[in-house]
Amino acid sequence: MKFAVIVFPGSNCDMDLYYAIKDGIKEQVELVSYKETSLDGYDGILIPGGFSYGDYLRSGAIASHAPIIEEVKRFADLGKPILGICNGFQILTEIGLLPGTLINNRQNRFICEDVELIVKNEATTFTNKYKKNESITLPVAHGEGRYYCDNKTLQELKENNQIIFEYTSDINGSVGRIAGITNKKKNVLGMMPHPERAIELILGSKDGLKLFQSMIENMKIEVQS
Numbered sequence: 001m002k003f004a005v006i007v008f009p010g011s012n013c014d015m016d017l018y019y020a021i022k023d024g025i026k027e028q029v030e031l032v033s034y035k036e037t038s039l040d041g042y043d044g045i046l047i048p049g050g051f052s053y054g055d056y057l058r059s060g061a062i063a064s065h066a067p068i069i070e071e072v073k074r075f076a077d078l079g080k081p082i083l084g085i086c087n088g089f090q091i092l093t094e095i096g097l098l099p100g101t102l103i104n105n106r107q108n109r110f111i112c113e114d115v116e117l118i119v120k121n122e123a124t125t126f127t128n129k130y131k132k133n134e135s136i137t138l139p140v141a142h143g144e145g146r147y148y149c150d151n152k153t154l155q156e157l158k159e160n161n162q163i164i165f166e167y168t169s170d171i172n173g174s175v176g177r178i179a180g181i182t183n184k185k186k187n188v189l190g191m192m193p194h195p196e197r198a199i200e201l202i203l204g205s206k207d208g209l210k211l212f213q214s215m216i217e218n219m220k221i222e223v224q225s
């Protein structure tokens with residue numbers, strides 16, 4: 001199994017993700033430039049956190065026009081797994097692979113802290129090593145992390161079980177305390193908290209590890225079938 005971590009100008013969690021895969025689940029991983037136009041040979045795509053293009057215009061807005069994006073969309077259409085964390089989540093909403101958007105935190109400042117989340121849907125490629133409603137702790141570090149969508153979209157997210165992670169308290173004003181969602185097909189996950197920064201206890205939590213373990217297990221099953 002081989003993962004690609006897509007690197008944009010201003011990505012700054014790319015190496016965290018790289019090591020989460022290399023050392024956390026001991027699988028192959030390569031950094032792939034935003035200038036590339038092919039993702040052939042990769043089984044999973046990871047879009048890291050950071051400040052792509054300095055978050056100018058809106059976080060993720062300029063990255064959504066990068067050369068690699070058409071290929072990310074093609075990969076999603078094929079049903080292959082894509083995980084976007086923080087700025088990665090912002091990019092996934094900008095390119096329309098996930099509904100809604102991320103806007104300034106209600107408190108209008110950057111927040112950086114460990115937060116408690118509930119795993120609302122454990123029956124996905126990304127979460128099936130967790131228990132339903134399991135409480136986990138992951139760090140957040142964002143200024144534009146407030147998930148927003150209209151009521152109709154929120155209803156659809158609920159009906160299709162697309163809400164994957166929910167904050168236990170209202171940390172930034174997100175609609176429905178949403179911390180992470182998937183697309184309808186459930187092969188694209190976007191989340192604001194950082195599982196790649198919580199893969200060993202020395203980092204304060206290893207609650208993020210099961211996410212990568214779930215992904216790899218399901219990717220292997222998919223390839224065998």
Ligand SMILES: NC(=O)CC[C@H](N)C(=O)O
Nearest residue numbers: 049050086087142143144
């Ligand atoms: N850690 C990150 O990805 C930062 C996210 C982002 N660009 C923000 O501040 O909203």
